[in-house]
Amino acid sequence: MSALRGIAEFIGRWFTLLVLAGAAVGLLLPGITASAAPAIPLLLGVIMFGMGLTLRPGDFSVVLRHPRAVLVGLLAQYVVMPLLGWGIGAALGLSATLLVGMVLVGSSPGGTASNVVVYLARGDVALSVAMTSFSTLLAPLLTPLLVLGLAGSALPVDAVGVFLSIVKIVLVPVVAGIGTRWLAPRAVERALPLLPLVSVLGIVVTVAAVVGSNARTVLSAGLLVLLAVVLHNACGMALGYFAAKAVGLTEAARRAVSVEVGMQNSGLAASLATVHFTPLAALPAAVFSVWHNLSGATVASFWSRRPASRSDDSEVASS
Numbered sequence: 001m002s003a004l005r006g007i008a009e010f011i012g013r014w015f016t017l018l019v020l021a022g023a024a025v026g027l028l029l030p031g032i033t034a035s036a037a038p039a040i041p042l043l044l045g046v047i048m049f050g051m052g053l054t055l056r057p058g059d060f061s062v063v064l065r066h067p068r069a070v071l072v073g074l075l076a077q078y079v080v081m082p083l084l085g086w087g088i089g090a091a092l093g094l095s096a097t098l099l100v101g102m103v104l105v106g107s108s109p110g111g112t113a114s115n116v117v118v119y120l121a122r123g124d125v126a127l128s129v130a131m132t133s134f135s136t137l138l139a140p141l142l143t144p145l146l147v148l149g150l151a152g153s154a155l156p157v158d159a160v161g162v163f164l165s166i167v168k169i170v171l172v173p174v175v176a177g178i179g180t181r182w183l184a185p186r187a188v189e190r191a192l193p194l195l196p197l198v199s200v201l202g203i204v205v206t207v208a209a210v211v212g213s214n215a216r217t218v219l220s221a222g223l224l225v226l227l228a229v230v231l232h233n234a235c236g237m238a239l240g241y242f243a244a245k246a247v248g249l250t251e252a253a254r255r256a257v258s259v260e261v262g263m264q265n266s267g268l269a270a271s272l273a274t275v276h277f278t279p280l281a282a283l284p285a286a287v288f289s290v291w292h293n294l295s296g297a298t299v300a301s302f303w304s305r306r307p308a309s310r311s312d313d314s315e316v317a318s319s
Contacts, residue, residue, distance in 0.1 A: 019290050022204035026211030026286075027219070033212030036205055037279060040271045043202040045169045047267060048136075050195040052177020053188050055133060062130040069124075069249055073131045073257045076243045078142050080261055081106040081236050086150040088231050089284075092224060100151040100277055101284035102228060104269040106236075107146035109135035109170075111263035113199075113293060120300035122308050123255030131260040136174060139268070140166040147272075161276055169271060203267055203289060210270050210286035213279035222287070229287045233295050237262030251308035259299065263292045 026033045063070050085106025089099040110132040118128035144162040151157060181188045211218055218225075240261030244254040266289040273282035 018200055018204050019207055019293055022206075022208040023211045023286070023290055026208040026213075027215055030212040030215035033208040034215075034279070036209040037213050037274055040206050040209060040267075040274050040282075041165070041169045043206055044267045044271045045173045047199045047202045048170050049173035049177045049180075050198055051132075051136070052174040052179075053181050053195065054192065055129075055174075055178050056181070062126045063134070066127070068247065069127055069244075069253050069257075070130050070134065072244055072247050072249065073127065073240075073260055074135055074138070076240045076257060076261045077110060077131065077135050078107070078138070078146065080239045080243070081232070081264065082146045082150055084232050084235050084239075088228050088235075092228050094224070094228060097278055097280045098225065098228075098284060100147070100157075101269070101273055101281040102232065103147055103151040104143075104273050104281065105229075105264050105266055105285050105288050106232065107143045107150070108265045108269045109139045109143075110260045111265050111292060113296065114259050114263040117263065117296040117300045118256045118259050121255050121259065121303035122252065122306070123259065123303070124250075124252040125256070127253055128256040128260055131256070135260070136170060136265070139265075140171050143268075143272075158276055162272055165272055165275055166268070170268060206267050206270055207286050207289050210274070210279060210282045213274075214283045214286075217280060217283060225283055225287050226291070229284055229291050230295075233262050233288065233292050236264075237295070237299065255303055255308060259296065263296055264288060266292065 082103060083106070085102040085104075086099070089102035094102065110128075114132055115125060115128045119125050140163055143166055144157075144159040147162060148157045148159040237258045241254050241258035243261075244257040249257065266285040269285035270282040270289070273279070273285060
């Protein structure tokens with residue numbers, strides 16, 4: 001837990017400011033930052049490898065102990081957020097390209113910083129880690145199908161290509177990270193303190209590259225995209241919380257589900273948009289990356305002052 005506390009302090013102090021700085025650099029130096037766009041899949045692969053290094057078999061045991069909590073969270077993740085992304089984008093009259101970007105964000109797994117936010121919010125960290133892990137492992141199958149089903153009428157969607165991309169930049173690195181920790185646990189333990197820095201730098205460069213590639217659009221339509229992203233994130237968190245409450249999960253578990261549903265892996269969405277569509281389709285993901293860290297910090301600050309049970313034996317009313 002001390003390592004998690006250190007990560008929480010680091011991200012809490014610098015993450016949002018660094019992401020905002022990356023967006024600012026993208027606007028000020030669009031020519032330079034846009035040239036980094038082809039490296040986004042590689043950056044995300046490195047981040048996912050780091051995520052795999054942090055995982056241990058015990059992180060998955062919560063599924064066996066409390067399957068209903070994990071199932072509710074995953075259903076909310078892959079039902080609420082994709083539908084919200086499509087509905088909000090359509091309601092605001094976003095272009096077909098931006099609508100695809102909203103659906104991509106909604107169809108992505110949980111964000112890499114969500115576990116830290118849940119910890120700060122006094123939520124159920126074990127449930128949060130399990131949801132992030134399983135939503136990431138399910139992404140190669142579910143994300144392409146959701147994007148094809150919801151956005152296929154707006155733009156052509158290469159579902160097979162999206163599937164292969166997620167396998168290469170998410171599934172393979174995560175599994176490689178898990179395997180590396182199993183083969184060389186001592187070396188990995190020594191490297192763990194460096195992983196937050198690597199993740200933060202990767203996300204900052206991704207945001208700068210996407211914003212730089214769409215600098216003119218950010219200045220002309222940025223407020224509308226920001227509104228869409230704020231609504232998407234806020235509604236996702238609220239619906240995730242009340243879905244967990246409706247099935248009798250405890251307050252700590254509700255907070256975990258709320259954060260996991262609302263905070264998406266926007267880096268993955270940006271990477272898929274850049275590779276399979278256009279840089280413009282990655283704009284909602286870039287804005288989401290900035291916003292959900294601001295909202296996550298706000299929610300964590302609010303809940304941190306309100307105790308909630310995190311007992312393993314009381315995460316759910318009955319499993």
